[in-house]
Amino acid sequence: MSQADIATKTAEAVEQPVEVVATETVEREVTDDPDAIRKQVEFYFGDWNFPQDKFMWETCGGAENKPIAVEKIHSFKRMRTFQPYSAVVAALRDSTFLDLEGEEGKETLKRKVPYKPMANARAKTEASTVYAKGFGDETPTTQFDA
DSSP states (O other): OOOOHHHHHHHHHHHHHOOOOOOOOOOOOBBOHHHHHHHHHHHHHHHHHHTTHHHHHHHHTTOOOOEHHHHHHTTTGGGTOOOOHHHHEEEEEEEEEEESHHHHHEEEEEESOOOOOTTTHHHHHHHHHOOOOOOOOOOTTSSSSO
């Protein structure tokens, strides 16, 4: 197939309407398990995720270690299954990795030890990272529980 044929087929594909079908999302079981809550939140702040997560990095000021509202973290899709909010707060009080501060209903979180970026670490990570999508909906068996 010539380059012209490929370009023509690509242009035709782009011009065709695409039908968007709403898919059913997988419901996770609501839980108040303090270990699961801490594991998920500590992942967000962990050395591997934190510098890669644009929202967390910018909200917390990167190495500045600014606090973020627990209420905001509780609104994350994966956090919505952790109920009630008071169970989330109680679980985070026992974290050895995060500091929980603030009055009831206005709690904030930050790392106990601020993240220290290594020179060129982000560039190296991004250079060796592949973004893949299109694997379908997430199911309860998509990820393995540790």
